[in-house]
Amino acid sequence: MTRRTDWTPPETEGENVPDSGGSRSSRAGRGLPRPERRDAPPVQQDPAEQARAICLRLLTGTPRTRKQLGDALLRRGIPHDVAEEVLSRFEDVGLIDDASFADAWVESRHHGRGLARRALARELRTKGVDSVLIDDALGQLDADQEERTARELVDRKLRSTRGLDRDKRLRRLAGMLARKGYSEGLALRVVRQALEQEGEDTEFLDCRLPDP
Structure with a gap:
């Protein structure tokens, strides 16, 4: 004869029962919209601080003029009044x-x-x-120092012009001095003396040389 059992375990109010089937009740809050994540706005650097950093970086190892630094600041968007204030401060302390x-x-x-x-x-x-x-x-x-330097330049260049005709030597040597900023009169005078020392005929230069 089978014994009938009508007993069932009582429900425990508020008890958390594991849900092995992954029911919605075991994942409370899942499916609800999450709050939107917003990145913090970038911190704006003070223009004066930025200008000082730019100047210090440009001055590292290389002296620069006020205008060079000012142009660099303006290219980087530093306001003119801020740039002038920073540059003046750098002048006051001797950095410019x-x-x-x-x-x-x-x-x-x-x-x-x-x-x-x-x-x-x-x-x-x-x-x-x-x-x-x-x-x-x-x-x-002074003028004497400038002429001495011109003579040194011609002496160093003279050997490489040997074998060229007279006019070509003249143009090459005088042109070298002209590119370095020497006046035509000084260049021709120095070149003439150098060529004469090598035995070149330089009378043709008389008409080109300015009156003393």
Whole structure:
């Protein structure tokens, strides 16, 4: 005779029963829209701080004029009034010094490249150096020093022109000095002396040389 059992386990109110079938009740909140993620807006750098960083980076290892730095700041979108304020501050503390820049430029380019005063002045103007500062810097080169440098340039070039005809030698040597900013009169005088030392006939130059 089979014994009948009518007992069933009582339900426990509030008890969490694992749902092995993955029912919706076991994943409360799944399917609800998630809050939209918004990235924080980029932090805007202060223009003055940005200008100072640009100037310091450009000045690292290479002196520059105020105009060169000012042009660089404007190209990078720094407002004009902010750029002027930062540049003036850099001048006050000696980080920008156009006078020293011009002096160093003349010293380096004359002795290193043999450039004459005219060529040096042209280069400094393109870099925004004031004309008064240019004149002061060029004052370290007198006419005698300029002529000595021209002679040294011709002496170094003279050997490579040997074997050329006289007129071609003249054009090559005088043209080299002209490209470096020497006047035509000085160039012809220096070249004539160099050719005469090698035994060249230079009487044809009398009509080209300016009166002393």
